[in-house]
Amino acid sequence: MEWFDRYSRTIEEYHLPKGIDARKEYAEVIGSDGMEVLERVWEDATAPLELRCLPAVDILRRTWVHQYQIVEGQVRLRDAKNIPPAGERMDSPYDPDARFGNKRSTTCVERRNKCHNRRNKCHNRSSPQSLIL
Numbered sequence: 001m002e003w004f005d006r007y008s009r010t011i012e013e014y015h016l017p018k019g020i021d022a023r024k025e026y027a028e029v030i031g032s033d034g035m036e037v038l039e040r041v042w043e044d045a046t047a048p049l050e051l052r053c054l055p056a057v058d059i060l061r062r063t064w065v066h067q068y069q070i071v072e073g074q075v076r077l078r079d080a081k082n083i084p085p086a087g088e089r090m091d092s093p094y095d096p097d098a099r100f101g102n103k104r105s106t107t108c109v110e111r112r113n114k115c116h117n118r119r120n121k122c123h124n125r126s127s128p129q130s131l132i133l
Helices: 002-007 020-043 049-053 055-067
Strands: 068-071 074-077 098-103 106-111
Touching: 002 020, 020 049, 020 055, 020 068, 020 074, 049 055, 055 068
Parallel strands: none
Antiparallel strands: 068 074, 098 106
């Protein structure tokens, strides 16, 4: 039931807990849930290998690489100083091409145009934790 309550709707600003500490705690619960999904896909011998190549799993993996890290065995939200630059990171799993940008006091979201067709490559990694280090 907890999973359904957390993930049955799109995460929007007005659904988030109030306060920085409460939001960080909530983000780390989400990080742990996502890591559990990635571990099941990558480490569970009974999981079909095709799961690793699903676009949704790749988006989850890339989001977690950019937003989370493993610290002393725990999934932790990365500090703002420890995330990739805006042009290199994926800021929304709902729109993988959206990028947040800041210029002076203005914040915007823009879509990156894809001028070339890149094939989605499915890599055989031994552990999702190696993706987040």
